[in-house]
Amino acid sequence: MTHVSMFDARAMNELNGTVAPRFEPVRDAVLDALRRGAETGLSLAVDLDGERVVDLWGGHQDAARTRPWARDTVTNVWSITKNVTSLAVLLLVDAGELDVHAPVARYWPEFAARGKDRVEVRHLLSHTAGLPGLDQPARLDDLYDVRATADRLAAQAPWWEPGTASGYHVLTFGHLLGELVHRVSGRSLREFVDENLSRRIGADFRIGARAEDLRRVSDVIPPAAADLSGLDPDGIAYRTFNGPAFSASSANTQAWRAAELGAANGHGNAASVADLMTPLALEGASAAGRLLKPSTVRLVLDQQAQGVDLVNGLHVRWGIGFALPDDRTLPWIPPGRVAFWGGWGGSMAVADLDRRLTIAYVMNEMGGDILGSARAATYVRAVYRASGALPPGGIR
Template sequence: MTLSSGTHDGRFDAVRAAFENNLATGEELGASLVVDIDGESVVDIWGGHRDAARTAGWERDTIVNVWSTTKTVTSLAILMLIDRGQLDAHAPVARYWPEFAARGKDAVEVRHLLSHTSGLSGLEQPVKLTDLYDPADSTALFAGQKPWWEPGTASGYHAATYGHLLGELVRRVTGSTLREFVATELSGPLAADFQLGAAEVDWPRIAEIVPPPPPSRLPEPGGIAARTFAGPAVSAGAANTADWRRAEIGALNGHGNARSVARLLSVISRGGSVDGTRYLGEATLDLIFEDQADGVDLVLGIPIRWGTGFALPKKETLSWIPDGRICFWGGWGGSMIIMDLERRLTISYAMNRMAPGIIGSDRSEACVSAVYDALA
């Protein structure tokens, strides 16, 4: 019985087998996988169900909340503004957002926001999830907050705050919200089925998020990790609500599928240009691979090597992502996007049953490993 729909090049039979095994074992509920090499989709498959009751199949146009894979689209938007000269990665954030300079943040640079080193990984209490639904209020809170560690000295994953901080820069220099910028400058021109939040007309085709099991270990009370995940606390089930879908959360509520995410991020894999349109120049691509932090992340508690806007390969953390001119990130529960510039390769995975962990899962690992084995 065929467990997935779509097409793949025969060289990637093992990739499809890995994808279908995730579905056959029941580990995955519904998912999509795309492998793009220099604009050619050598794998574009999907399968399973978009609801926990298994009454609705995952279709070609199914979209899903991709959690922190959203951050990669936000990063791409900021890099485009850097490439255009509207932002300078090494300039103080306060050059564009004067109120941000308050309480010792005058030296925080744009690159610190992009690399999770600004010291603003969460909001001070009291704060609740719905505070994220109003970017104007939450960015004002950030402007008045003191960093939780010396900016630029270490990374601390900006789990829920990344898009609000960077989205305010987009608004300050373009006059558009981050959602509008992504729609008009990226998703529209690239014909990518991706949006921040989701228009109500698209709700019937959104896959239901199935929350992960409870974490086996909780962060130390009062520490930076605990303060981050409480500032505000995000429930996985919130992704299935109307208020979440109406909001603009540039860290967490992008809705798309493997095909649309691959289309957008192939801008990086393909050297900055797609179909004759240039989005990023060589100097901006080089900026991605400048190490901004390399050590144990203060929030995630594992070694992470951050470039500008994306993580860079680090064998001791994710052994299945090879060394080289590669950047990547993933979403809570297992979604993943990998941009491999040396091979002009983009690998994108999106799913709705969340696995434990923040970066990828055993399921996405199986698919990514099969891709690199096939290419070898």
């Protein structure tokens, strides 16, 4: 491995970490972004066949660029949290305590209300359950009471026929699946993830942030506010983004960080995200022992929906808990047995089973894209080129 410690006097940015020799072009791409001011603070980690071949961090924790991004800096990773919540559910599936093809009401009887008796666990995991937001009135503070929000969702009618289309469950994903985890395991989602994933694997990742970790939490740097004025006020997307309404700056508040939002308030860095995603790429194996059976991992590749998502407007292929490659949306994610999803603003987590490759990118300066960013695309392309594992024809 090559140790990296670089300082650019003009840009006042530092990049630290290690890279395997053939992955030095990945390091160069990150350093270029820092020097150009395209990044404020970030971390990037890559695992190939069980070896950490890239582990980089650099830049600053704050927009004023006064506090360096350290090895243990963490930040809100937005919807990368959904990947971790899905892994928690897969652990229960692996143990035989949950069946993805069973009705949700088998484990959560109240959920059968308003015609949801035939909604299956896989529908929750693939954003096809018809519950992407709360009926009005809805405030962000409502989501901080996870049990009460779960009760509201159980009593709510779906906004379309479940299983017929995907509509991204932006903030409700964690409440729905968190309640399933709670009903089956007796533990809160936060407790379950901490005990059965983070501690077991040794990943520095938590849903929410502990008081003792706040000193090393980087604020997110919000993008320009999204303009929803063009959306149909009666449409699914508008109802979702107002059920409840929220802004990126919410992630910097004490209330958000203290909450248990299994869809959006996971706190970690690239190294911890890679630690958690690598068992998918290795079909269940991890340095701490087998996490999942190969047959359980392969469930994530079972396509549940394909088409233009009713909420985020992207052409998405959803497997069970993760997105699957679709070059109409992210042409730089290669075809094959790949499971991925990213966080608002550009962060990304990719588990490539065919190439036994994991890529995790976490940053604090958010871009305006719904999924991915030009920065994420540059790093992912560089990783695939350096790995020598490009598919025939490469990636765009």
